Amino acid sequence: AVCLEDFVSAEWTKDRDRFLRAVRVEKERMKTLVDFAQNAEFFFELPAYDPELLVWKNSNAESAFENLKESKRILENIEEGDFAKEIVESKMMAFAEMRGRGDVLWPLRVALSGRSASPGPFDLIEIFGKKESLDRISAAMEKLSPRQ
Secondary structure: OOOHHHHOOHHHHHOHHHHHHHHHHHHHHOOOHHHHHHHOHHHOOOOOOOHHHHOOOOOOHHHHHHHHHHHHHHHHOOOHHHOOHHHHHHHHHHHHHHHOHHHHHHHHHHHHHOOOOOOOHHHHHHHHHHHHHHHHHHHHHHHHOOOO
């Protein structure tokens, strides 16, 4: 029988819990097992991406940076034990509604996935957990900060 593990790196399946959560959120977006192998790589290793990708439509890099900074602050203030999708989403959506959903959620999603097409940021945050989510957001902020 063919199984998904045949299509992915053995590294991906070492953390079984993360692998299964990645499959769960990606399954609606995949038509074949090969799709998963191509689409889900960012769950296991953040790809290199252009800082411009972090900027939502008619926004700018400064706005993306400020919104990531505030998103990071919100996430830092959520206890590790409360880092569930529903809790994170309720805290982040108040900020997103205030600043503009696209302006907040787009850079957050790109920071987490390195891609323009991926599951939503709250699914990703739940999969990555607090530390890795914050690390990926910090890396995105570094990409956006002006070069000295």
